[in-house]
Amino acid sequence: MREQKKARTRQHITDTATLLFRERGFDEVTVAEVAREAGVSTMTVFNHFPRKEDLLLDRIPETVDLVTRAVEERAEGETPLAALRRLMLELVDQRHPLGAIGDTFVWLWRVVLGSAALRARAREGVEEVEAALAGALDRAGEPRARLTAALVVAGCRVAYVESAGRQLAGERADDVVADHRAAVGELFDVLQGVHDRAAGD
Incomplete structure:
Protein backbone atom coordinates (compact mmCIF):
# COMPACT_ATOMS: atom_id res chain seq x y z
CA MET A 1 0.00 0.00 0.00
CA ARG A 2 2.77 2.40 0.92
CA GLU A 3 4.70 1.68 -2.30
CA GLN A 4 1.53 2.08 -4.34
CA LYS A 5 0.87 5.45 -2.74
CA LYS A 6 4.43 6.56 -3.48
CA ALA A 7 4.06 5.47 -7.09
CA ARG A 8 0.78 7.37 -7.45
CA THR A 9 2.29 10.50 -5.94
CA ARG A 10 5.30 10.25 -8.23
CA GLN A 11 3.08 9.85 -11.29
CA HIS A 12 0.87 12.75 -10.23
CA ILE A 13 3.89 15.01 -9.83
CA THR A 14 5.40 14.13 -13.20
CA ASP A 15 2.01 14.44 -14.94
CA THR A 16 1.56 17.89 -13.42
CA ALA A 17 5.06 18.96 -14.37
CA THR A 18 4.64 17.65 -17.89
CA LEU A 19 1.52 19.76 -18.43
CA LEU A 20 3.25 22.89 -17.16
CA PHE A 21 6.39 22.29 -19.23
CA ARG A 22 4.31 21.64 -22.32
CA GLU A 23 2.33 24.85 -21.86
CA ARG A 24 5.17 27.21 -20.88
CA GLY A 25 8.50 25.53 -21.59
CA PHE A 26 10.85 23.80 -19.19
CA ASP A 27 12.97 26.80 -18.23
CA GLU A 28 9.93 28.96 -17.50
CA VAL A 29 8.55 26.68 -14.79
CA THR A 30 10.04 26.33 -11.29
CA VAL A 31 9.97 23.27 -9.07
CA ALA A 32 8.01 25.33 -6.53
CA GLU A 33 5.32 25.95 -9.14
CA VAL A 34 5.14 22.25 -9.95
CA ALA A 35 4.79 21.45 -6.25
CA ARG A 36 2.08 24.04 -5.73
CA GLU A 37 0.11 22.86 -8.77
CA ALA A 38 0.45 19.22 -7.69
CA GLY A 39 -0.60 20.01 -4.13
CA VAL A 40 2.61 18.77 -2.52
CA SER A 41 5.66 20.35 -0.91
CA THR A 42 8.83 21.16 -2.83
CA MET A 43 10.64 18.67 -0.59
CA THR A 44 8.19 15.96 -1.69
CA VAL A 45 9.00 16.72 -5.32
CA PHE A 46 12.72 16.35 -4.66
CA ASN A 47 12.14 13.17 -2.68
CA HIS A 48 10.81 11.61 -5.87
CA PHE A 49 12.93 13.49 -8.44
CA PRO A 50 16.50 14.43 -7.48
CA ARG A 51 16.67 17.05 -10.24
CA LYS A 52 14.17 19.24 -12.00
CA GLU A 53 15.15 17.66 -15.34
CA ASP A 54 14.02 14.26 -14.07
CA LEU A 55 10.45 15.55 -13.80
CA LEU A 56 10.27 15.37 -17.59
CA LEU A 57 12.98 12.85 -18.43
CA ASP A 58 11.53 10.37 -15.98
CA ARG A 59 11.99 7.32 -18.22
Missing part, protein backbone atom coordinates in the same frame (compact mmCIF):
# COMPACT_ATOMS: atom_id res chain seq x y z
CA ILE A 60 15.76 7.04 -17.85
CA PRO A 61 15.46 4.47 -15.02
CA GLU A 62 12.90 2.57 -17.11
CA THR A 63 15.31 2.49 -20.05
CA VAL A 64 18.09 1.14 -17.84
CA ASP A 65 15.73 -1.53 -16.55
CA LEU A 66 14.50 -2.51 -20.01
CA VAL A 67 17.92 -2.99 -21.60
CA THR A 68 19.39 -4.86 -18.66
CA ARG A 69 16.39 -7.16 -18.36
CA ALA A 70 16.43 -7.82 -22.10
CA VAL A 71 19.94 -9.23 -21.72
CA GLU A 72 19.54 -10.92 -18.35
CA GLU A 73 16.11 -12.46 -18.97
CA ARG A 74 16.56 -13.43 -22.63
CA ALA A 75 15.21 -16.73 -23.87
CA GLU A 76 17.38 -19.83 -23.79
CA GLY A 77 19.60 -19.85 -26.85
CA GLU A 78 18.94 -16.17 -27.61
CA THR A 79 22.04 -14.00 -27.88
CA PRO A 80 22.21 -10.66 -26.05
CA LEU A 81 22.22 -8.80 -29.37
CA ALA A 82 19.16 -10.70 -30.57
CA ALA A 83 17.39 -9.90 -27.31
CA LEU A 84 18.21 -6.21 -27.65
CA ARG A 85 17.05 -6.18 -31.27
CA ARG A 86 13.77 -7.75 -30.19
CA LEU A 87 13.33 -5.17 -27.42
CA MET A 88 13.96 -2.20 -29.70
CA LEU A 89 11.51 -3.43 -32.32
CA GLU A 90 8.88 -4.19 -29.67
CA LEU A 91 9.18 -0.61 -28.37
CA VAL A 92 8.61 0.69 -31.90
CA ASP A 93 5.61 -1.54 -32.47
CA GLN A 94 4.12 -0.54 -29.09
CA ARG A 95 4.59 3.14 -29.94
CA HIS A 96 6.43 3.38 -26.67
CA PRO A 97 8.08 6.77 -25.95
CA LEU A 98 11.47 5.05 -26.05
CA GLY A 99 10.75 3.68 -29.51
CA ALA A 100 11.06 7.04 -31.32
CA ILE A 101 7.79 6.65 -33.24
CA GLY A 102 4.66 8.51 -32.21
CA ASP A 103 2.82 11.64 -33.28
CA THR A 104 2.15 12.48 -29.63
CA PHE A 105 5.86 12.73 -28.77
CA VAL A 106 6.71 15.72 -30.96
CA TRP A 107 5.90 18.27 -28.27
CA LEU A 108 8.25 16.46 -25.87
CA TRP A 109 11.15 16.58 -28.29
CA ARG A 110 10.53 20.29 -28.84
CA VAL A 111 10.62 20.98 -25.10
CA VAL A 112 13.87 19.01 -24.72
CA LEU A 113 15.49 20.72 -27.70
CA GLY A 114 14.50 24.09 -26.27
CA SER A 115 16.36 23.59 -22.99
CA ALA A 116 20.12 23.26 -22.58
CA ALA A 117 19.58 21.69 -19.16
CA LEU A 118 17.32 18.99 -20.58
CA ARG A 119 19.69 18.26 -23.43
CA ALA A 120 22.54 17.85 -20.95
CA ARG A 121 20.45 15.54 -18.76
CA ALA A 122 19.47 13.49 -21.81
CA ARG A 123 23.16 13.00 -22.64
CA GLU A 124 23.80 11.89 -19.07
CA GLY A 125 20.90 9.49 -19.38
CA VAL A 126 22.44 7.94 -22.48
CA GLU A 127 25.67 7.41 -20.54
CA GLU A 128 23.75 5.78 -17.67
CA VAL A 129 22.04 3.39 -20.08
CA GLU A 130 25.33 2.55 -21.75
CA ALA A 131 27.03 1.80 -18.42
CA ALA A 132 24.13 -0.38 -17.26
CA LEU A 133 24.06 -2.27 -20.55
CA ALA A 134 27.81 -2.83 -20.41
CA GLY A 135 27.39 -4.35 -16.96
CA ALA A 136 24.60 -6.65 -18.15
CA LEU A 137 26.62 -7.76 -21.17
CA ASP A 138 29.64 -8.42 -18.99
CA ARG A 139 27.56 -10.57 -16.65
CA ALA A 140 26.27 -12.41 -19.73
CA GLY A 141 29.84 -13.29 -20.66
CA GLU A 142 30.29 -10.90 -23.57
CA PRO A 143 34.08 -10.49 -24.06
CA ARG A 144 33.85 -6.89 -25.32
CA ALA A 145 30.96 -5.75 -23.18
CA ARG A 146 31.83 -2.05 -22.95
CA LEU A 147 32.51 -1.71 -26.67
CA THR A 148 29.35 -3.61 -27.59
CA ALA A 149 27.25 -1.48 -25.25
CA ALA A 150 28.71 1.71 -26.69
CA LEU A 151 27.98 0.60 -30.25
CA VAL A 152 24.42 -0.49 -29.43
CA VAL A 153 23.58 2.75 -27.66
CA ALA A 154 25.22 4.95 -30.29
CA GLY A 155 23.48 3.13 -33.12
CA CYS A 156 20.08 3.28 -31.44
CA ARG A 157 20.60 6.96 -30.72
CA VAL A 158 21.34 7.70 -34.38
CA ALA A 159 18.19 5.87 -35.48
CA TYR A 160 16.13 7.61 -32.79
CA VAL A 161 17.39 11.09 -33.63
CA GLU A 162 16.85 10.63 -37.36
CA SER A 163 13.29 9.37 -36.96
CA ALA A 164 12.42 12.01 -34.35
CA GLY A 165 13.85 14.66 -36.65
CA ARG A 166 11.61 13.57 -39.51
CA GLN A 167 8.55 13.75 -37.27
CA LEU A 168 9.62 17.15 -35.95
CA ALA A 169 9.80 18.28 -39.57
CA GLY A 170 6.16 17.32 -40.05
CA GLU A 171 6.13 13.71 -41.21
CA ARG A 172 3.55 11.42 -39.63
CA ALA A 173 4.71 8.54 -37.47
CA ASP A 174 3.05 6.04 -39.81
CA ASP A 175 5.22 7.32 -42.64
CA VAL A 176 8.42 6.96 -40.64
CA VAL A 177 7.94 3.65 -38.86
CA ALA A 178 8.97 1.32 -41.71
CA ASP A 179 12.25 3.16 -42.28
CA HIS A 180 12.92 3.21 -38.55
CA ARG A 181 12.35 -0.52 -38.18
CA ALA A 182 14.63 -1.12 -41.15
CA ALA A 183 17.33 1.08 -39.58
CA VAL A 184 17.13 -0.81 -36.29
CA GLY A 185 17.35 -4.13 -38.11
CA GLU A 186 20.33 -2.97 -40.16
CA LEU A 187 22.06 -1.71 -37.02
CA PHE A 188 21.82 -5.08 -35.30
CA ASP A 189 22.79 -6.94 -38.49
CA VAL A 190 25.99 -4.90 -38.59
CA LEU A 191 26.64 -5.37 -34.87
CA GLN A 192 26.06 -9.10 -35.12
CA GLY A 193 28.46 -9.31 -38.06
CA VAL A 194 31.15 -7.43 -36.14
CA HIS A 195 30.53 -9.62 -33.11
CA ASP A 196 30.80 -12.83 -35.12
CA ARG A 197 34.01 -11.76 -36.84
CA ALA A 198 35.57 -10.76 -33.52
CA ALA A 199 34.56 -14.10 -32.00
CA GLY A 200 36.27 -15.90 -34.86
CA ASP A 201 39.59 -14.10 -34.38
